[in-house]
Amino acid sequence: MSIPILRDExxxxxxxxxxxxxxxxxxxxxxxxxxxIAETMKVPSFKDLVAPKFLxxxxxxxHQIKCAEKVIQHMNGKALLADEVxxxxxxxxxxxxxxxxxxxxVQKVLILVPxxxxxxxxxxxxxxxxxxxxxxxxxVDWQNTNILISTLxxxxxxxxxxxxxxxxxDFVIVDEAHKLKNHKTKNFHFxxxxxxxxxxxxxxxxVQNKLTDIFNLISLLKPGYxxxxxxxxxxxxxxxxxxxxxPYLKQLISKVMVRNRRADTGVHWTKREIETIWVPFxxxxxxxxxxxxxxxxxxxxxSAITYVREFCSSREACYLSIKxxxxxxxxxxxxxxxxxxxxIEQLPHHAKALKLVELLKSSDEKFIxxxxxxxxxxxxxxxxxxxxxxxxxxxxxxxxxxxxxxRQLFQHHAxxxxxxxxxxxxxxxxxxxRLINYDLPWNPMRLEQRIGRIHRFGQENDVKIYNxxxxxxxxxxxxxxxxxxxxxxxxxxxNLEQILSDLHLPNLExxxxxxxxxxxxxxxxxxxxxxxxxxIQSYQQADEAKENLL
Amino acid sequence: MITNLHxxxxxxxxxxxxxxxxxxxxxxxxxxxxxxxxVLMNRPFYWHYMDKIGRQGEPMSLYLxxxxxxxxxxxxxxxxxxPRLQQIFHHIKTNARFTILYEETDGDTKTALHPWLVTNIMxxxxxxxxKESVHSIxxxxxxxxxxxxxxxxxxxxxxxxxxxxxSFTISPIIKPVxxxxxxxxxxENELLEEDMGWVKQSTDALNEEIQLLDYFFHQQEENKxxxxxxxxxxxxxxxxxxxxxxINAGLFYLTEEASQLIIKD
Numbered sequence: 001m002s003i004p005i006l007r008d009e010x011x012x013x014x015x016x017x018x019x020x021x022x023x024x025x026x027x028x029x030x031x032x033x034x035x036x037i038a039e040t041m042k043v044p045s046f047k048d049l050v051a052p053k054f055l056x057x058x059x060x061x062x063h064q065i066k067c068a069e070k071v072i073q074h075m076n077g078k079a080l081l082a083d084e085v086x087x088x089x090x091x092x093x094x095x096x097x098x099x100x101x102x103x104x105x106v107q108k109v110l111i112l113v114p115x116x117x118x119x120x121x122x123x124x125x126x127x128x129x130x131x132x133x134x135x136x137x138x139x140v141d142w143q144n145t146n147i148l149i150s151t152l153x154x155x156x157x158x159x160x161x162x163x164x165x166x167x168x169x170d171f172v173i174v175d176e177a178h179k180l181k182n183h184k185t186k187n188f189h190f191x192x193x194x195x196x197x198x199x200x201x202x203x204x205x206x207v208q209n210k211l212t213d214i215f216n217l218i219s220l221l222k223p224g225y226x227x228x229x230x231x232x233x234x235x236x237x238x239x240x241x242x243x244x245x246x247p248y249l250k251q252l253i254s255k256v257m258v259r260n261r262r263a264d265t266g267v268h269w270t271k272r273e274i275e276t277i278w279v280p281f282x283x284x285x286x287x288x289x290x291x292x293x294x295x296x297x298x299x300x301x302x303s304a305i306t307y308v309r310e311f312c313s314s315r316e317a318c319y320l321s322i323k324x325x326x327x328x329x330x331x332x333x334x335x336x337x338x339x340x341x342x343x344i345e346q347l348p349h350h351a352k353a354l355k356l357v358e359l360l361k362s363s364d365e366k367f368i369x370x371x372x373x374x375x376x377x378x379x380x381x382x383x384x385x386x387x388x389x390x391x392x393x394x395x396x397x398x399x400x401x402x403x404x405x406x407r408q409l410f411q412h413h414a415x416x417x418x419x420x421x422x423x424x425x426x427x428x429x430x431x432x433x434r435l436i437n438y439d440l441p442w443n444p445m446r447l448e449q450r451i452g453r454i455h456r457f458g459q460e461n462d463v464k465i466y467n468x469x470x471x472x473x474x475x476x477x478x479x480x481x482x483x484x485x486x487x488x489x490x491x492x493x494x495n496l497e498q499i500l501s502d503l504h505l506p507n508l509e510x511x512x513x514x515x516x517x518x519x520x521x522x523x524x525x526x527x528x529x530x531x532x533x534x535x536i537q538s539y540q541q542a543d544e545a546k547e548n549l550l
Numbered sequence: 551m552i553t554n555l556h557x558x559x560x561x562x563x564x565x566x567x568x569x570x571x572x573x574x575x576x577x578x579x580x581x582x583x584x585x586x587x588x589v590l591m592n593r594p595f596y597w598h599y600m601d602k603i604g605r606q607g608e609p610m611s612l613y614l615x616x617x618x619x620x621x622x623x624x625x626x627x628x629x630x631x632x633p634r635l636q637q638i639f640h641h642i643k644t645n646a647r648f649t650i651l652y653e654e655t656d657g658d659t660k661t662a663l664h665p666w667l668v669t670n671i672m673x674x675x676x677x678x679x680x681k682e683s684v685h686s687i688x689x690x691x692x693x694x695x696x697x698x699x700x701x702x703x704x705x706x707x708x709x710x711x712x713x714x715x716x717s718f719t720i721s722p723i724i725k726p727v728x729x730x731x732x733x734x735x736x737x738e739n740e741l742l743e744e745d746m747g748w749v750k751q752s753t754d755a756l757n758e759e760i761q762l763l764d765y766f767f768h769q770q771e772e773n774k775x776x777x778x779x780x781x782x783x784x785x786x787x788x789x790x791x792x793x794x795x796x797i798n799a800g801l802f803y804l805t806e807e808a809s810q811l812i813i814k815d
Contacts, residue, residue: 003749004791005738011647011796012730018648019726019801026646028709029565031798033558034646035670035701037639038684038797040552040630042672046679046748054631057620076678076755076788103680130631168783195779197787222759223780224766 043103047073051099058128060095063265064088067258068095077198078221080177080214080257082206085448086456087260089202090121093173094129100198101131106170109147110194112155113175116396119404120428121149121175142167152179156190168195177201180220181213183229191220204452206257211236218256226252270433271462272455276479279355280471288343289473292318295340305474305516310373311344312475313439314353314380317373319344352468353380356438357387359466360416366432368410368417370450372439377418380438384416391416430458436466440478443509447483474516481529482512555635556616559628562638576617577625582609589641590634649800651709653808655717663713663803665691665722667729668700670797671737677752677790685737688802688812689729691722695813696736703812704802719803726801734794741792749790756788 018024026034043050049068052060063083071079071092077100081089100106111133113121118135125131125147134140136150142163152174155164172194174180180188180201199221206214215232218225226232226249236249262269281289292311296304310318319341326337360367371377377393384391392406392414410417411431432454441447455463467483469475511532519525552558556576563570563580571579582590587609588597600607614634615625628634655661668688675681688700697703713719724732760781767777804812 003746005741006791006793007734008794008796011799012727015648015730015799016727019650022650022711024648025711025800026649026798027565027711028649028651029561030642030646031649031651031800032701032705033562033565034642034798035684035686036552036558037642038670038672041639042682042684043680044682046675046681054629056618056629056631057627073679104674105676105680130633132633193776193779195783197783219766222762224762224764228766228768 049095049099050102051095054102055095055098055129058091060091061088061265063260064092064095067092067260068099070258071096071200072099075256077171077200078256079200080206080217080221081200081202082204082257082259084259084261085204085452087262087265089204090124090175091128092258093175093200093202094125094131096200097125097171097173098129098131100171106198107146108167108169109171109173110155110164110167110169110196111147111149111173111175112152112191113149113173115151115153116403117175118149118151125149152187152190156186161190165193165195169197171198171200172196173200173202175202177203177217178205178213181216183212183216183219188216188220206259214253214257218253221256225256270455270459272451273462273464274467275464276467276469276484277355277359278469278471278476279351281351281473282348285347285351286472288347291340291343292322295336303513303517305513308474309439310375312352312470312473313371313373314350314376315344315347316375316379320375349383350379352438352470353383355468356380356436357383357389359436360384360389361387363434364415365434366410366415366417367434367436368419368429368432368454369436369438370419372420372441374420376438377420380418384418389416390414391418393417394419396420428456428458429453430456430460433459433461433463434466435463436468438468440467440469440475440483441509442478442482442512443507444483477522477526477529478512481526481533555628555630559614559616559638562642571611576615577623578612578614578616580612580614582612584609590637643797647798649711649798650803651711651800652713652717652719652803653805654708654710655714655805658716661714661717661805663717663719663805664809665720666700666802666804666809667691667726667733667799668704668802669730669733669799670701671733672795672797673737673741674793674795675748675790676793677748678755678788679748684797687733687737689724689732690809690813691724691726691729692720694724694732696732697812697815700812703815704804704808707804707808709802713803717803722801730799737794752788752790756784759784759788 047069049065049072051068052058052065064087067081067083071077071081077096081092083089083092097106097109111121122133122135125133131147133147133149134145136148136154140148140150140154140160142148142160154160172191174191180191182188201217201221203217206217212229212232215226215229219229227235289308289311292307293304296307307318307322310321322337322341322344326341356369369380371380374395377395381391381393390413392409394403394406394410394417398406406417407429410429417429417432435451435454437447437450441450451463451465467479469479512529515528515532516525519528556578559578560570560573563586566583566586568583568586569581571581573579584597584607588594590612591610597607613625615621615623615627616629617627618629620627626632626634652663666688668686671685671687673683673685675683686699686701688697688703689695690697722729763777763780763784767773770777
């Protein structure tokens with residue numbers, strides 16, 4: 001076996017020069033020290049990780065070390081890290097990056113993360129891994145910065161795109177990589193074009209909708225590994241083969257993907273305890289609820305379900321969107337509309353909101369409250385202020401600094417954080433172990449992301465989750481049929497994503513909405529919803545027996 | 551190997567004429583001098599300003615904790631991963647690349663000193679993975695005797711940058727440049743004797759990946775550029791090679807006695 005050997009010729013030239021200038025010559029002790037450093041710092045074997053030795057202040061979990069070893073030794077530094085939410089994908093990525101840097105294989109690094117995570121990545125890499133990073137601000141120097149954290153949107157924008165594509169990166173990390181699942185998007189093309197030696201894609205949901213999601217992600221890492229897109233479609237769709245009936249595919253995927261589940265990590269996870277809090281509407285509220293429902297049922301062009309849902313959250317949410325709807329109608333304001341609006345206006349505090357106040361007052365613990373609507377968020381903030389309960393709000397649209405500040409305020413001063421859905425990704429709130437789903441998302445994945453904010457590695461207490469649901473409303477159907485029946489709260493979601501994709505149910509939320517829209521009676525919608533969950537349920541049972549793809 | 555980081559640091563600061571103010575098993579307070587302040591404290595503007603206004607300037611002190619665990623004691627925790635130690639290592643490495651040293655002799659008899667070229671070398675094995683090995687090889691520049699493990703052999707010797715009185719050097723017959731060549735040659739022969747399994751593994755992995763890549767893009771004319779770029783980066787990453795890097799090297803003048811002991815060892 002022949003192998004090129006490169007000699008350090010420049011040293012000889014430098015030596016001949018240096019030897020003429022006594023000031024450049026080292027004394028004996030220093031000469032020895034330099035040799036000792038080399039002996040100490042060398043990477044002695046292809047296999048064992050050296051990074052943990054250099055990070056004595058970090059305690060890695062066994063699955064994190066194993067992940068790093070697997071990626072470096074068997075995957076040659078190109079991998080899909082698909083641990084379930086909260087198992088420390090960032091830690092794994094940091095460890096792998098550090099190891100490559102220590103081995104002298106990586107200098108230039110690009111890390112693409114959602115805007116809400118930029119600061120957190122910088123903080124973790126700096127503090128935990130002692131890796132100095134730069135975040136892409138207004139003035140960003142793509143050429144001369146070694147380790148840069150940016151967002152996909154900034155990077156692919158017309159202003160920066162070309163410059164970035166001209167760089168040769170040693171290492172590229174993309175967090176929340178499910179944004180690359182579609183090979184026809186700009187995101188995908190951009191990442192595909194990046195010049196990269198090593199690459200990590202991080203996502204908790206490698207298969208979000210379709211099996212092609214994972215095909216596309218893997219094709220970014222190792223083009224051709226699963227064949228071409230056409231091959232793949234032919235093989236896995238036309239023949240209608242189920243994923244878990246294809247052990248070959250499963251094995252292939254396992255060579256480029258690390259997926260740890262909570263249950264396999266062997267680490268003690270704190271329990272999650274679920275409590276549903278049933279809240280009755282007052283008679284007046286119930287009347288208005290039906291009023292809204294009737295109003296939009298008559299207006300056949302538009303579905304009532306959106307407004308009814310909003311009404312279950314807060315008067316404000318519903319009121320504002322009805323207003324908006326009215327404005328969009330070109331015709332003059334109808335008396336019926338005004339009547340409806342004024343009946344909403346006259347309502348006292350929302351029953352759920354009052355229940356929330358009651359619950360918060362009965363405890364000294366910190367709570368994070370999730371709502372689907374901004375109007376509800378503002379209303380709750382105002383109400384809590386009236387009740388002298390200190391709270392902060394959190395939205396995805398906040399600037400970086402404001403987010404960090406809100407998180408800190410919550411940790412040190414406030415009892416409650418009221419967050420909208422956008423807060424779902426990214427922030428870690430392990431210091432809090434009470435979560436209230438003030439209203440429920442109709443997509444279970446989003447629910448898991450909410451819970452994942454607090455029920456993750458680092459949480460020391462059992463986590464308690466309260467679900468608010470209004471009796472005799474659409475809330476109740478969704479809670480009973482969608483959530484309770486398929487045990488979504490108890491089971492960490494894991495294989496649900498798989499099931500939904502096998503069932504060709506890419507968007508469960510839309511599915512549920514459609515059921516409500518298309519049903520002519522409550523009974524009909526119940527039956528349909530029941531059918532839907534039965535399918536999922538039977539699939540779940542069958543699934544337990546079989547081994548899973550992922 | 552650095553077996554005791556605390557002692558290593560103590561030595562480093564003393565070599566650079568810095569005063570160790572207080573010290574116990576795991577803590578060390580050092581008053582830096584201007585030279586090390588400039589190397590370690592990262593405040594060029596301060597020194598620039600002091601020079602401008604013609605003042606001496608006040609070097610800072612370092613408060614280090616060298617224990618294996620991070621404590622909350624207002625000291626800077628220094629360990630093998632810490633940026634401070636990296637900085638110090640870097641300083642040593644860049645300043646200890648070349649030397650000419652003479653073995654110390656006492657007494658008043660004339661002593662001849664024999665020239666040795668001593669090189670410390672790091673070998674980088676680059677393929678699918680990477681590893682490194684360190685070698686210390688010397689060649690006696692009169693008779694061409696080659697010895698490995700030189701640093702250990704010389705560990706107990708007292709060396710100085712100035713020749714002792716009554717000592718005199720014998721001029722090399724082999725030029726240092728040829729000495730380097732001999733050492734490279736020797737080392738390369740040794741390396742080729744080693745197990746080359748990793749070379750094959752890397753080559754196989756490279757070929758396999760390139761095949762997959764070609765297949766994936768075979769019908770996509772529009773993505774030709776991506777294909778080429780990917781091929782290039784794959785080769786860069788997986789093509790096996792060995793790099794020989796010299797950590798430091800110098801001319802060592804040793805007494806006949808020491809030379810003989812080393813050769814026989």
